[in-house]
Amino acid sequence: QKEVEQNSGPLSVPEGAIASLNCTYSDRGSQSFFWYRQYSGKSPELIMFIYSNGDKEDGRFTAQLNKASQYVSLLIRDSQPSDSATYLCAVRGSQGNLIFGKGTKLSVKP
Amino acid sequence: EAQVTQNPRYLITVTGKKLTVTCSQNMNHEYMSWYRQDPGLGLRQIYYSMNVEVTDKGDVPEGYKVSRKEKRNFPLILESPSPNQTSLYFCASRGQGAPGELFFGEGSRLTVL
Numbered sequence: 001q002k003e004v005e006q007n008s009g010p011l012s013v014p015e016g017a018i019a020s021l022n023c024t025y026s027d028r029g030s031q032s033f034f035w036y037r038q039y040s041g042k043s044p045e046l047i048m049f050i051y052s053n054g055d056k057e058d059g060r061f062t063a064q065l066n067k068a069s070q071y072v073s074l075l076i077r078d079s080q081p082s083d084s085a086t087y088l089c090a091v092r093g094s095q096g097n098l099i100f101g102k103g104t105k106l107s108v109k110p
Numbered sequence: 111e112a113q114v115t116q117n118p119r120y121l122i123t124v125t126g127k128k129l130t131v132t133c134s135q136n137m138n139h140e141y142m143s144w145y146r147q148d149p150g151l152g153l154r155q156i157y158y159s160m161n162v163e164v165t166d167k168g169d170v171p172e173g174y175k176v177s178r179k180e181k182r183n184f185p186l187i188l189e190s191p192s193p194n195q196t197s198l199y200f201c202a203s204r205g206q207g208a209p210g211e212l213f214f215g216e217g218s219r220l221t222v223l
Binding site for chain 2: 008032034041042043044045046049051088090092097098100101102103
């Protein structure tokens with residue numbers, strides 16, 4: 001069974017701090033990695049995707065991938081209360097399907 | 111505007127009364143999928159379709175049916191709904207090319223009494 005694991009949280013950070021969200025996956029053949037943000041009762045929306053080892057930056061968001069450790073993370077700099085949401089890690093495994101973690105709930109306190 | 115449209119958005123029904131949740135996408139995507147989301151269980155895939163007339167079971171297919179007669183539509187059918195199918199349902203689609211992210215509909219909140 002291919003798995004994607006995330007700490008469910010809640011992760012609480014003060015406004016302006018860096019929020020660090022982590023995800024591990026079991027399928028070594030995984031090729032693509034995605035971070036989605038989901039507000040309560042709303043649909044998931046894509047924040048970032050990453051293919052290659054290393055870092056990928058987009059504004060306040062940085063995705064980090066380490067395939068050897070089967071680990072992907074999302075850093076949110078200068079966290080804002082509007083970043084409070086559940087963050088879903090998703091991994092495209094060797095069979096092509098997208099497998100989601102259960103999500104980490106982030107709370108940014110003003 | 112590129113979008114995935116689900117209907118109904120909210121539905122309260124009773125056990126055993128057949129219902130269909132429609133899903134339509136206007137992005138000419140080959141792949142479409144249905145998920146249900148429950149507290150503490152995350153997004154679980156019900157069925158998916160790689161293209162017209164091609165469907166396959168996901169992780170939790172019991173009690174559901176799907177069809178893919180046209181590329182743009184992928185309805186989810188509950189022949190005899192039960193209370194354990196009370197959930198938030200999402201339809202999603204993606205194209206063939208990279209990066210292959212999923213585009214989600216707005217969700218359908220279903221309550222079965």
